[in-house]
Amino acid sequence: MNQGPNRFLDEFAKLMTDAAGVAQGARREVETAFRAQAERFLSDMDIVKREDFDVARDMAVRALDRVEALEARVAELEARLAETAAKPARKTRTADE
Structure with a gap:
């Protein structure tokens, strides 16, 4: 029984670490898409x-x-x-x- 709460916390920590990795990847993807859209917009404006x-x-x-x-x-x-x-x-x- 002593293993139960620690195992739960370990699994929860692993889940949070994985979620943070996914969020970081999504953030990079959004930044790349935004940068590409901004460059396209600026090139259309002849800036x-x-x-x-x-x-x-x-x-x-x-x-x-x-x-x-x-x-x-x-x-x-x-x-x-x-x-x-x-x-x-x-x-x-x-x-x-």
């Missing part, structure tokens, strides 16, 4: 991946830096041109003079 977004952002930043540098260069050249145009033209001496 870009993070890596692609980061690459495009870096390209845009470099392009903006280049545009700013070119704008500064154009402003400098325009200032030089205006300065040159404002100076009176020098007469060049010819051999006859």
